Amino acid sequence: xxxxxxxxxxxxxxxxxxxxxxxxxxxxxxxxxxxxxxxxxxxxxxxxxxxxxxxxxxxxxxxxxxxxxxxxxxxxxxxxxxxxxxxxxxxxxxxxxxxxxxxxxxxxxxxxxxxxxxxxxxxxxxxxxxxxxxxxxxxxxxxxxxxxxxxxxxxxxxxxxxxxxxxxxxxxxxxxxxxxxxxxxxxxxxxxxxxxxxxxxxxxxxxxxxxxxxxxxxxxxxxx
Numbered sequence: 738x739x740x741x742x743x744x745x746x747x748x749x750x751x752x753x754x755x756x757x758x759x760x761x762x763x764x765x766x767x768x769x770x771x772x773x774x775x776x777x778x779x780x781x782x783x784x785x786x787x788x789x790x791x792x793x794x795x796x797x798x799x800x801x802x803x804x805x806x807x808x809x810x811x812x813x814x815x816x817x818x819x820x821x822x823x824x825x826x827x828x829x830x831x832x833x834x835x836x837x838x839x840x841x842x843x844x845x846x847x848x849x850x851x852x853x854x855x856x857x858x859x860x861x862x863x864x865x866x867x868x869x870x871x872x873x874x875x876x877x878x879x880x881x882x883x884x885x886x887x888x889x890x891x892x893x894x895x896x897x898x899x900x901x902x903x904x905x906x907x908x909x910x911x912x913x914x915x916x917x918x919x920x921x922x923x924x925x926x927x928x929x930x931x932x933x934x935x936x937x938x939x940x941x942x943x944x945x946x947x948x949x950x951x952x953x954x955x956x957x958x959x960x961x
Contacts (some may be wrong), residue, residue, distance in 0.1 A: 761792050765793065775815055779824065780826075783827060784832070784836050786836050787839045790823050790836065790840060794840055794843050795847070797819035798848075801851075802851040806851045806852060813856070813860045814954060816864075817860065817955075820864050821867050821893035824890055826877045828874070828876050828877075829874070832874075837872045841864060841868055845861060848860075860955050863954055867957065873888060875888045887907050887908070888907070888909070890905070890908055891904070899954055905948075906946060907946055
């Protein structure tokens with residue numbers, strides 16, 4: 738777990754103080770079942786260098802290992818699902834970059850511990866690509882990225898076997914119309930009149946700004 742403060746200047750300019758390990762675990766224990774559900778999505782709107790997201794990912798990978806360590810192919814597929822369900826935004830580019838590297842390191846080390854030499858480079862390349870799309874530099878208050886453009890997140894859905902479909906959504910539209918804490922990519926039971934019911938996620942979601950042809954999960958980077 739990293740230090741709570743990087744510098745006094747960053748605290749003064751950005752109010753940057755990281756949550757320590759004890760509080761991270763205490764808060765995640767309040768939603769323990771969700772942190773241990775492989776496909777459950779988490780969005781951290783001020784992710785820093787990843788204290789919360791790192792622990793969520795570790796918990797998910799413990800479950801993946803307990804179920805699939807004897808089958809490397811299944812392990813990698815579900816580890817991909819675990820990391821593809823984690824999203825973060827931070828206003829500082831170095832934090833977003835460090836968060837991506839931290840999460841990638843966790844996937845690599847946990848995978849090598851679970852399935853040893855069976856870890857495939859294509860799998861790790863796909864993980865790195867997904868993290869580039871899921872952990873972004875931006876402002877969760879203005880919903881704009883570092884370039885001043887609307888924040889766009891990719892949804893990764895396993896459609897059949899190893900095939901994954903990517904759909905991109907504007908974060909502003911995903912959060913639109915919710916008076917309570919929103920769920921990423923729709924919330925079952927929400928009364929949202931102008932959204933579409935999605936059969937894959939079993940939830941109401943806005944229309945995607947872009948959809949991609951399903952590919953094998955280790956080939957997601959082919960979609961650009």
